[in-house]
Amino acid sequence: MSKHIIITGTSRGIGYELVKLFAKQGHQVLALSRNDGPVKALKLPNVSAFCFDLGDPEAYQKVENHISEHWEHVDVLINNAGLLLNKPFATTTTTDFEEVYRTNVYGMAELTRVLIPYLAKNSHVVTMSSMGGVQGSMKFPGLATYSSSKAAVITLTELLAEEYKDSGISFNVLALGAVQTEMLEEAFPGYKAPTTPEEIADYIVDFSLKGQKFYNGKLLQVSNSTP
Template sequence: MKQNKNIIITGTSRGIGYELALLLAHEGHQVLALSRKTPQTLIDNENISCLAIDISDFEQLNQVEKFIHTVWDNKVDCVIHNAGSLLHKPFEQITAVEFEQVYKVNVFAVAELTKICIPYMKKGSHVVTISSMGGIQGSMKFAGLAAYSSSKGAVITLSELLAEEYKEQGVAFNVLALGSVQTEMLQEAFPGYEAPISAKGMAEYIANFALTGNKYYNGKVLQVSSTTP
């Protein structure tokens, strides 16, 4: 008998995160969807709970812990760090504030949300961070993505460290470094480029990995890419 899980997903207003929330809810899992904007289709789904918050604001992130206490009876099975902030700008024109904001969403919020959830995650739980091929050492790099790609490299190392730190607790940490997926964010980075994989198609892969990947991997980075960019 399949056990339904409590799954937290960030960045669910559009793209991969939106499709992930719908897919996992359809499979019967309980989903907590975190994004600044909340699509009505997610609100209307009985298996999805929505919190309209800015994950880079740690005060707002505290609402997640309250939810875990009051609704989920202190149990989290899976966290999918999908939210991402993209800045496409020449390096010398990036302000310190802009650089920090990208890291607040792509790195610091990942760390803070993980810190909130860890006490409620038992053996067999899984934390999946969605990174990018741009964060892989030795991969092809693209001008204008200094803040974004370096932040995606940072969460790879963070996940490797947390996998070691929490292995005795039985919580697995893995990273999926995605190549090009047909999303709004891809169009912002590479206008006019057509990716071979849809957001829904990639969501299907991520959902399956989130539910089963921890049986085979811990502290690993899987490159999920068929094309460059």
Template sequence: MSKYIIITGTSRGIGFELVQLFSKAGHKVLALSRNDEPVSNLNLKNVTSFPFDLSQEVNYQKVVTFIRNEWQHVDILINNAGKLLNKPFAETSFSDFTKVYQTNVFGVSEMIRTVLPFMKSNGHVVTISSMGGIQGSMKFPGLAAYSSSKGAVITLNELLAEEYKETGPQFNILALGAVQTEMLEEAFPGYKAPTTALEMAEYVFNFSLSGNKYYNGKTLQVSNSTP
């Protein structure tokens, strides 16, 4: 049965692959990214894409209007967009931290708040976090803003799962290890990950469709390497 799915961060990497996987499986997708051209150029008939910046509050009304006019409800929200900053902590500014948190934390919470009224009790909110956000995991210099923001969304989703446990939807986090993407190259130049973007997208695809039958408010560590 066809589902209605919103995915953020779809211009490259895992998000770009996810759009294609869901489309191929016959689902309807709203693909949101600051650069919508990579998805638009695919010309997939059941995919809608328009430019969207998570850090700009005015953009969220576009999503509400689209859902109301085209879908009426949303089955799955995948918060995949992320902003990386790789800079020694002493060199970071208030503005640096603000930009990272605007996308990775405030953007996630605002997207969830925007979509929630259109989700049913069996809806699934999947937020992509990072092993760097897991308490006690190995940490890497230069990623203070990024990794701390990824820890923040883990706690946010645990809280939301509790707050909505009687009514749904379900909220889960996938804390990813190293995946061969442009973002990994920015964080760890020259490092070769054992997992491709498509391989990880296939995992996220399957988990988002059925993971909420077995998990709610949980953080799954999806990692086979360090980092």
């Protein structure tokens, strides 16, 4: 049965692969990214894409309009958009924190809030976190903004699951290990991750469609490596 799927951060990496996989399965996909060119170039009939900046209040209205005009409800929201900054803490500014949190935390929270009235019963909100945001995991210098923001969405997911536990909506968060994306290469040039975007996207698709049957308010660590 075809589902209505919304994915953020779809211009490259994991998000881009998610769009292709969901579309191949016949689902209706709304792909949101500041750069909508890569997804539009796929020319997939069951995929809609438009420019979306998590920091732009008007962008959220465009999403609502699309749902009202074409879908009426949403089955899966994947909060995948992320900003990674690798910078020594001594030179990290408040502006740096605000920029990273605006995408990784505030944007995730606002899009989720806006979509809650449209989320169907048995729907699933899946948020991408990082192993670096998990308490007690190995930490790396330079990732104060990124890893702390990823820790924030873990707790936020737990809170949302509790607040909406009677609504039929499930909220879960996946803490990913290192995945060989362009974002990782930009932050850690030369590092080779053990997992490809295609491999992790395949897992996320399956979890997004079925995981709500077994989990709510849970953090799942999806990593076969230390980072």
